[in-house]
Amino acid sequence: MDIPATAAAWFLPFVLPICFYVAFTDLRSMLIKNHAVLALTAVFVVVGFFVLPPWATEWTSFGIGPIVLTLPPYLWQLLHIVVVLFLGILFNAAGAMGAGDAKFLAAASAFVWVGDIILVSVIMACAILGAYITHRLARYTRLRTIAPDWESWDRGKKFPMGFPFGASLAIYLILGTVSGS
Incomplete structure:
Protein backbone atom coordinates (compact mmCIF):
# COMPACT_ATOMS: atom_id res chain seq x y z
CA MET A 1 0.00 0.00 0.00
CA ASP A 2 1.18 3.51 -0.79
CA ILE A 3 -0.48 5.29 2.12
CA PRO A 4 2.03 5.83 4.92
CA ALA A 5 1.11 3.66 7.92
CA THR A 6 1.72 6.56 10.31
CA ALA A 7 -0.63 8.81 8.33
CA ALA A 8 -3.34 6.14 8.28
CA ALA A 9 -2.90 5.59 12.02
CA TRP A 10 -3.27 9.32 12.72
CA PHE A 11 -6.31 9.72 10.46
CA LEU A 12 -8.16 6.61 11.63
CA PRO A 13 -9.39 7.70 15.09
CA PHE A 14 -10.79 10.92 13.65
CA VAL A 15 -12.26 9.45 10.48
CA LEU A 16 -13.82 6.29 11.94
CA PRO A 17 -16.58 8.06 13.94
CA ILE A 18 -17.42 10.21 10.91
CA CYS A 19 -17.72 7.08 8.73
CA PHE A 20 -20.06 5.46 11.25
CA TYR A 21 -22.12 8.65 11.45
CA VAL A 22 -22.38 8.92 7.65
CA ALA A 23 -23.46 5.28 7.35
CA PHE A 24 -26.02 5.67 10.13
CA THR A 25 -27.57 8.92 8.91
CA ASP A 26 -27.74 7.66 5.34
CA LEU A 27 -29.49 4.48 6.47
CA ARG A 28 -31.84 6.44 8.75
CA SER A 29 -32.75 9.39 6.56
CA MET A 30 -31.18 8.76 3.12
CA LEU A 31 -29.03 11.88 3.55
CA ILE A 32 -25.33 12.42 3.99
CA LYS A 33 -25.18 15.55 6.08
CA ASN A 34 -23.01 18.46 4.95
CA HIS A 35 -21.49 18.86 8.41
CA ALA A 36 -20.17 15.28 8.22
CA VAL A 37 -18.54 15.99 4.86
CA LEU A 38 -17.05 19.23 6.18
CA ALA A 39 -15.78 17.42 9.29
CA LEU A 40 -14.11 14.77 7.13
CA THR A 41 -12.46 17.47 5.03
CA ALA A 42 -11.38 19.35 8.16
CA VAL A 43 -9.77 16.19 9.55
CA PHE A 44 -7.59 15.88 6.48
CA VAL A 45 -6.77 19.61 6.35
CA VAL A 46 -5.80 19.83 10.03
CA VAL A 47 -4.37 16.39 10.82
CA GLY A 48 -2.85 16.03 7.36
CA PHE A 49 -1.00 19.31 7.77
CA PHE A 50 0.89 17.85 10.74
CA VAL A 51 1.17 14.26 9.48
CA LEU A 52 2.25 15.22 5.93
CA PRO A 53 3.85 18.63 6.47
CA PRO A 54 4.46 20.29 3.11
CA TRP A 55 7.85 21.60 4.19
CA ALA A 56 9.20 18.25 5.42
CA THR A 57 8.24 15.78 2.69
CA GLU A 58 9.67 15.08 -0.74
CA TRP A 59 7.73 16.78 -3.50
CA THR A 60 6.12 14.72 -6.25
CA SER A 61 5.88 15.59 -9.94
CA PHE A 62 3.08 14.79 -12.33
CA GLY A 63 3.05 15.69 -15.99
CA ILE A 64 0.59 15.73 -18.83
CA GLY A 65 2.40 16.50 -22.05
CA PRO A 66 4.57 19.59 -21.63
CA ILE A 67 2.84 20.60 -18.39
CA VAL A 68 4.58 19.34 -15.24
CA LEU A 69 3.21 20.07 -11.78
CA THR A 70 5.36 19.51 -8.68
CA LEU A 71 3.66 19.62 -5.29
CA PRO A 72 4.13 18.16 -1.81
CA PRO A 73 1.98 15.07 -1.06
CA TYR A 74 -0.28 17.10 1.26
CA LEU A 75 -1.31 19.40 -1.60
CA TRP A 76 -1.67 16.48 -4.05
CA GLN A 77 -4.10 14.85 -1.65
CA LEU A 78 -6.07 18.10 -1.32
CA LEU A 79 -6.20 18.31 -5.11
CA HIS A 80 -8.05 14.97 -5.10
CA ILE A 81 -10.99 16.72 -3.44
CA VAL A 82 -11.32 19.19 -6.31
CA VAL A 83 -11.05 16.54 -9.04
CA VAL A 84 -13.44 14.05 -7.41
CA LEU A 85 -15.95 16.79 -6.54
CA PHE A 86 -15.97 17.92 -10.18
CA LEU A 87 -16.58 14.34 -11.35
CA GLY A 88 -19.21 13.86 -8.64
CA ILE A 89 -21.07 16.97 -9.81
CA LEU A 90 -21.10 15.55 -13.34
CA PHE A 91 -22.41 12.18 -12.12
CA ASN A 92 -25.02 13.91 -9.97
CA ALA A 93 -26.17 16.04 -12.90
CA ALA A 94 -26.51 12.85 -14.96
CA GLY A 95 -28.62 11.29 -12.20
CA ALA A 96 -26.08 8.54 -11.53
CA MET A 97 -25.41 9.47 -7.88
CA GLY A 98 -26.76 11.64 -5.10
CA ALA A 99 -25.21 14.97 -4.19
CA GLY A 100 -24.33 13.77 -0.69
CA ASP A 101 -22.57 10.73 -2.13
CA ALA A 102 -20.57 12.95 -4.47
CA LYS A 103 -19.55 15.28 -1.65
CA PHE A 104 -18.59 12.41 0.65
CA LEU A 105 -16.48 10.74 -2.04
CA ALA A 106 -14.74 14.05 -2.70
CA ALA A 107 -13.90 14.52 0.98
CA ALA A 108 -12.84 10.87 1.35
CA SER A 109 -10.61 11.04 -1.73
CA ALA A 110 -8.06 13.16 0.15
CA PHE A 111 -7.27 10.13 2.31
CA VAL A 112 -6.68 7.80 -0.67
CA TRP A 113 -3.23 7.60 -2.27
CA VAL A 114 -3.17 7.30 -6.07
CA GLY A 115 -1.14 4.07 -5.93
CA ASP A 116 -3.93 2.47 -3.90
CA ILE A 117 -6.75 3.19 -6.37
CA ILE A 118 -7.13 -0.45 -7.49
CA LEU A 119 -7.18 -1.66 -3.89
CA VAL A 120 -9.74 0.98 -2.94
CA SER A 121 -11.87 0.01 -5.95
CA VAL A 122 -11.87 -3.62 -4.83
CA ILE A 123 -12.67 -2.63 -1.24
CA MET A 124 -15.48 -0.39 -2.46
CA ALA A 125 -16.93 -3.03 -4.79
CA CYS A 126 -16.95 -5.61 -1.99
CA ALA A 127 -18.41 -3.10 0.49
CA ILE A 128 -21.18 -2.08 -1.91
CA LEU A 129 -22.09 -5.70 -2.62
CA GLY A 130 -21.97 -6.68 1.05
CA ALA A 131 -23.90 -3.62 2.21
CA TYR A 132 -26.56 -4.07 -0.47
CA ILE A 133 -27.12 -7.74 0.36
CA THR A 134 -27.13 -7.04 4.11
CA THR A 141 -36.55 -10.02 8.00
CA ARG A 142 -37.27 -9.33 11.65
CA LEU A 143 -34.06 -7.28 11.82
CA ARG A 144 -36.11 -4.43 10.40
CA THR A 145 -37.89 -4.10 13.74
CA ILE A 146 -34.66 -2.85 15.34
CA ALA A 147 -35.03 0.41 13.40
CA PRO A 148 -38.56 0.37 11.96
CA ASP A 149 -38.66 4.03 10.93
CA TRP A 150 -35.49 4.16 8.82
CA GLU A 151 -36.28 5.80 5.53
CA SER A 152 -33.95 3.49 3.61
CA TRP A 153 -36.32 0.56 4.13
CA ASP A 154 -39.05 2.14 2.02
CA ARG A 155 -37.16 3.87 -0.78
CA GLY A 156 -37.74 1.17 -3.39
CA LYS A 157 -34.68 0.73 -5.59
CA LYS A 158 -32.75 3.62 -4.01
CA PHE A 159 -29.93 2.52 -1.74
CA PRO A 160 -28.05 4.47 0.98
CA MET A 161 -24.55 4.54 -0.52
CA GLY A 162 -23.13 6.30 2.56
CA PHE A 163 -23.24 2.89 4.23
CA PRO A 164 -20.69 1.19 1.92
CA PHE A 165 -18.74 4.41 1.23
CA GLY A 166 -18.13 4.98 4.94
CA ALA A 167 -17.20 1.32 5.39
CA SER A 168 -14.79 1.47 2.44
CA LEU A 169 -12.90 4.46 3.81
CA ALA A 170 -12.73 2.90 7.27
CA ILE A 171 -11.46 -0.43 5.90
CA TYR A 172 -8.87 1.32 3.72
CA LEU A 173 -7.47 3.29 6.65
CA ILE A 174 -7.44 0.21 8.90
CA LEU A 175 -5.53 -1.72 6.23
CA GLY A 176 -3.24 1.28 5.76
CA THR A 177 -2.48 1.32 9.47
CA VAL A 178 -1.59 -2.37 9.38
CA SER A 179 0.28 -2.60 6.08
CA GLY A 180 0.94 0.92 4.83
CA SER A 181 4.30 2.02 3.48
Whole structure:
Protein backbone atom coordinates (compact mmCIF):
# COMPACT_ATOMS: atom_id res chain seq x y z
CA MET A 1 0.00 0.00 0.00
CA ASP A 2 1.18 3.51 -0.79
CA ILE A 3 -0.48 5.29 2.12
CA PRO A 4 2.03 5.83 4.92
CA ALA A 5 1.11 3.66 7.92
CA THR A 6 1.72 6.56 10.31
CA ALA A 7 -0.63 8.81 8.33
CA ALA A 8 -3.34 6.14 8.28
CA ALA A 9 -2.90 5.59 12.02
CA TRP A 10 -3.27 9.32 12.72
CA PHE A 11 -6.31 9.72 10.46
CA LEU A 12 -8.16 6.61 11.63
CA PRO A 13 -9.39 7.70 15.09
CA PHE A 14 -10.79 10.92 13.65
CA VAL A 15 -12.26 9.45 10.48
CA LEU A 16 -13.82 6.29 11.94
CA PRO A 17 -16.58 8.06 13.94
CA ILE A 18 -17.42 10.21 10.91
CA CYS A 19 -17.72 7.08 8.73
CA PHE A 20 -20.06 5.46 11.25
CA TYR A 21 -22.12 8.65 11.45
CA VAL A 22 -22.38 8.92 7.65
CA ALA A 23 -23.46 5.28 7.35
CA PHE A 24 -26.02 5.67 10.13
CA THR A 25 -27.57 8.92 8.91
CA ASP A 26 -27.74 7.66 5.34
CA LEU A 27 -29.49 4.48 6.47
CA ARG A 28 -31.84 6.44 8.75
CA SER A 29 -32.75 9.39 6.56
CA MET A 30 -31.18 8.76 3.12
CA LEU A 31 -29.03 11.88 3.55
CA ILE A 32 -25.33 12.42 3.99
CA LYS A 33 -25.18 15.55 6.08
CA ASN A 34 -23.01 18.46 4.95
CA HIS A 35 -21.49 18.86 8.41
CA ALA A 36 -20.17 15.28 8.22
CA VAL A 37 -18.54 15.99 4.86
CA LEU A 38 -17.05 19.23 6.18
CA ALA A 39 -15.78 17.42 9.29
CA LEU A 40 -14.11 14.77 7.13
CA THR A 41 -12.46 17.47 5.03
CA ALA A 42 -11.38 19.35 8.16
CA VAL A 43 -9.77 16.19 9.55
CA PHE A 44 -7.59 15.88 6.48
CA VAL A 45 -6.77 19.61 6.35
CA VAL A 46 -5.80 19.83 10.03
CA VAL A 47 -4.37 16.39 10.82
CA GLY A 48 -2.85 16.03 7.36
CA PHE A 49 -1.00 19.31 7.77
CA PHE A 50 0.89 17.85 10.74
CA VAL A 51 1.17 14.26 9.48
CA LEU A 52 2.25 15.22 5.93
CA PRO A 53 3.85 18.63 6.47
CA PRO A 54 4.46 20.29 3.11
CA TRP A 55 7.85 21.60 4.19
CA ALA A 56 9.20 18.25 5.42
CA THR A 57 8.24 15.78 2.69
CA GLU A 58 9.67 15.08 -0.74
CA TRP A 59 7.73 16.78 -3.50
CA THR A 60 6.12 14.72 -6.25
CA SER A 61 5.88 15.59 -9.94
CA PHE A 62 3.08 14.79 -12.33
CA GLY A 63 3.05 15.69 -15.99
CA ILE A 64 0.59 15.73 -18.83
CA GLY A 65 2.40 16.50 -22.05
CA PRO A 66 4.57 19.59 -21.63
CA ILE A 67 2.84 20.60 -18.39
CA VAL A 68 4.58 19.34 -15.24
CA LEU A 69 3.21 20.07 -11.78
CA THR A 70 5.36 19.51 -8.68
CA LEU A 71 3.66 19.62 -5.29
CA PRO A 72 4.13 18.16 -1.81
CA PRO A 73 1.98 15.07 -1.06
CA TYR A 74 -0.28 17.10 1.26
CA LEU A 75 -1.31 19.40 -1.60
CA TRP A 76 -1.67 16.48 -4.05
CA GLN A 77 -4.10 14.85 -1.65
CA LEU A 78 -6.07 18.10 -1.32
CA LEU A 79 -6.20 18.31 -5.11
CA HIS A 80 -8.05 14.97 -5.10
CA ILE A 81 -10.99 16.72 -3.44
CA VAL A 82 -11.32 19.19 -6.31
CA VAL A 83 -11.05 16.54 -9.04
CA VAL A 84 -13.44 14.05 -7.41
CA LEU A 85 -15.95 16.79 -6.54
CA PHE A 86 -15.97 17.92 -10.18
CA LEU A 87 -16.58 14.34 -11.35
CA GLY A 88 -19.21 13.86 -8.64
CA ILE A 89 -21.07 16.97 -9.81
CA LEU A 90 -21.10 15.55 -13.34
CA PHE A 91 -22.41 12.18 -12.12
CA ASN A 92 -25.02 13.91 -9.97
CA ALA A 93 -26.17 16.04 -12.90
CA ALA A 94 -26.51 12.85 -14.96
CA GLY A 95 -28.62 11.29 -12.20
CA ALA A 96 -26.08 8.54 -11.53
CA MET A 97 -25.41 9.47 -7.88
CA GLY A 98 -26.76 11.64 -5.10
CA ALA A 99 -25.21 14.97 -4.19
CA GLY A 100 -24.33 13.77 -0.69
CA ASP A 101 -22.57 10.73 -2.13
CA ALA A 102 -20.57 12.95 -4.47
CA LYS A 103 -19.55 15.28 -1.65
CA PHE A 104 -18.59 12.41 0.65
CA LEU A 105 -16.48 10.74 -2.04
CA ALA A 106 -14.74 14.05 -2.70
CA ALA A 107 -13.90 14.52 0.98
CA ALA A 108 -12.84 10.87 1.35
CA SER A 109 -10.61 11.04 -1.73
CA ALA A 110 -8.06 13.16 0.15
CA PHE A 111 -7.27 10.13 2.31
CA VAL A 112 -6.68 7.80 -0.67
CA TRP A 113 -3.23 7.60 -2.27
CA VAL A 114 -3.17 7.30 -6.07
CA GLY A 115 -1.14 4.07 -5.93
CA ASP A 116 -3.93 2.47 -3.90
CA ILE A 117 -6.75 3.19 -6.37
CA ILE A 118 -7.13 -0.45 -7.49
CA LEU A 119 -7.18 -1.66 -3.89
CA VAL A 120 -9.74 0.98 -2.94
CA SER A 121 -11.87 0.01 -5.95
CA VAL A 122 -11.87 -3.62 -4.83
CA ILE A 123 -12.67 -2.63 -1.24
CA MET A 124 -15.48 -0.39 -2.46
CA ALA A 125 -16.93 -3.03 -4.79
CA CYS A 126 -16.95 -5.61 -1.99
CA ALA A 127 -18.41 -3.10 0.49
CA ILE A 128 -21.18 -2.08 -1.91
CA LEU A 129 -22.09 -5.70 -2.62
CA GLY A 130 -21.97 -6.68 1.05
CA ALA A 131 -23.90 -3.62 2.21
CA TYR A 132 -26.56 -4.07 -0.47
CA ILE A 133 -27.12 -7.74 0.36
CA THR A 134 -27.13 -7.04 4.11
CA HIS A 135 -29.54 -4.12 3.77
CA ARG A 136 -31.94 -5.99 1.51
CA LEU A 137 -31.92 -9.11 3.70
CA ALA A 138 -32.50 -7.04 6.84
CA ARG A 139 -35.31 -5.18 5.12
CA TYR A 140 -37.30 -8.37 4.64
CA THR A 141 -36.55 -10.02 8.00
CA ARG A 142 -37.27 -9.33 11.65
CA LEU A 143 -34.06 -7.28 11.82
CA ARG A 144 -36.11 -4.43 10.40
CA THR A 145 -37.89 -4.10 13.74
CA ILE A 146 -34.66 -2.85 15.34
CA ALA A 147 -35.03 0.41 13.40
CA PRO A 148 -38.56 0.37 11.96
CA ASP A 149 -38.66 4.03 10.93
CA TRP A 150 -35.49 4.16 8.82
CA GLU A 151 -36.28 5.80 5.53
CA SER A 152 -33.95 3.49 3.61
CA TRP A 153 -36.32 0.56 4.13
CA ASP A 154 -39.05 2.14 2.02
CA ARG A 155 -37.16 3.87 -0.78
CA GLY A 156 -37.74 1.17 -3.39
CA LYS A 157 -34.68 0.73 -5.59
CA LYS A 158 -32.75 3.62 -4.01
CA PHE A 159 -29.93 2.52 -1.74
CA PRO A 160 -28.05 4.47 0.98
CA MET A 161 -24.55 4.54 -0.52
CA GLY A 162 -23.13 6.30 2.56
CA PHE A 163 -23.24 2.89 4.23
CA PRO A 164 -20.69 1.19 1.92
CA PHE A 165 -18.74 4.41 1.23
CA GLY A 166 -18.13 4.98 4.94
CA ALA A 167 -17.20 1.32 5.39
CA SER A 168 -14.79 1.47 2.44
CA LEU A 169 -12.90 4.46 3.81
CA ALA A 170 -12.73 2.90 7.27
CA ILE A 171 -11.46 -0.43 5.90
CA TYR A 172 -8.87 1.32 3.72
CA LEU A 173 -7.47 3.29 6.65
CA ILE A 174 -7.44 0.21 8.90
CA LEU A 175 -5.53 -1.72 6.23
CA GLY A 176 -3.24 1.28 5.76
CA THR A 177 -2.48 1.32 9.47
CA VAL A 178 -1.59 -2.37 9.38
CA SER A 179 0.28 -2.60 6.08
CA GLY A 180 0.94 0.92 4.83
CA SER A 181 4.30 2.02 3.48
